[in-house]
Amino acid sequence: MTHTRRLDPYDSPRAFYGAELRRLRDEVGLSQERLSERVFCSPAYIAHFESCVRLPQEEISKLLDDLFGTGEHLQRLCRLARRSSYPDYFADAADLETVATHLYDHAPLLVPGLLQTRDYARALNRATQPLARDEAIEGRVQRRMERQRLLENPEQPAVWTLLHEGVLRTPFGGPAAMANQLHHVVSLARSHRILVQVLPFAAAAHTFMNGMARIMTFAEGPSMVYVESAYSGALVDDPALVRNYRSSYDLVRAAALSPTASLELMESVAEDYGRS
Template identity: 55%
Template sequence: MTQAKDVDPYVSPRSFYGAELRRLREENRLSQEQLGERVFCSGAYIGQFEAAKRRPQQDMSRLLDGVLGSGEHLQRLCRLAQESKHPEYFADAAELEKEALTISAYTPMLIPGLLQTEAYARGITRAAQPFAADEVVERHVSVRLERARRLDDRSGPELWAIVHEAALRVVVDEPSVMREQLEQLAEQAHDHHRVMVQVLPFAAGPPPLMHGTAIIMTFADAPAVVYTESAHSGQLIDEPALVTRFQKSYDLVRAAALSPKASLSLIASAAKDYTTP
């Protein structure tokens, strides 16, 4: 884990929050583990805040202020540090995505955000927000494409994406957009050394994770987390027992999905369907 002492406190509001948390903790002569015990989390979790790796939370800041005797100092800093270009419900997951070693995603109706083309991202954003101004839509698309570029970084995560066959068949915007999206998906599945794609066919029946998107992220120095999402809302889950249940459900989905080779053939076939009048 990046040590808090390596972080410049004046780089961002989040860095300043981390520096202040560390200062207050050390003034109280508490280790990260000792402070974590008092606010019902791990020492590693405290370390992520101090190293500016995790977005501060109001509830946690309230507990920390209480234990450290800092009034509402951390709560006020938290409001500044929570600013994000992502929707509020996804902001924490987006930050953790940057640190993930592996990402295992199951998406029942859409191509995963990290694998979307610009036109596809624009189409689903416009479908979800039909009355939004063009600049709002374009901002969402830009942020999504920025996230996707993370896969090409040397330090980027390994992505294992399981896509339901429905995502290949639901036409987003128009056939040409779908053809481009599926051709790119097939190319990534075939050529990208850190991307694995499987398709869960209709014939597999109801999957264990049929109620919405589920994304499992693992890290080098922190426990795994799960992000679940439905329309206009999302939830980050880090309770170990519940994360384990999601991991088991994901394994069942993976077992029911087509092999990577058969999945690639189905994706390529679906792409050709969008070229046929």
């Protein structure tokens, strides 16, 4: 049985959307489960919308407006709630990370955004957008730095990151920037703000070789997975697929170096960069 935590509807457009959806659902006497059947989504979607765990979706908002006979009321609220400084494909994932209880990252190619230094983020954005204006690059870097406030929150989600050894040995921004980046990750780990493991080259093939993946768990509602490639991303909420991702993550974690050995390796690689 899903349930909804009570929120102040005037906290944000997203909270107002959730309150309105709950009000309309109560007026027609439908449970979250029955409503989800009418608009062809899972009950978890309805619970997430009403409790502000997940941003509302335009397609489902249209179906809800049609069902409730509310014109474009929920669709307009949806557009307001979804205003974001992030690319549309990442907006939902960025929002979900702020309410997750645990974040499990697998990073086969790059340091995840939450752990990046400013220099590393700048070098990465410049590499992917070589013709962008400097102010556009700096804007993207600043938004990434602002996301990292999540790690300063005492109620932050628990963050566990698996880095492939190749990430350590790809010097985005040059040796000095990369040394600083590795020291930054080590510092976060030693201050008990994150847990990090390195998957060494010796581990060879594994089930997560294809790309970045993040498993997110929540106090309310089922877990979800965010997968990302160069210019796109998607949320996976199918329970069977999420279980597959969890199993794969556990296998990779078992093949990785221990947290202590991982930090020692990162410090050693950082020292090598410092001598470059």
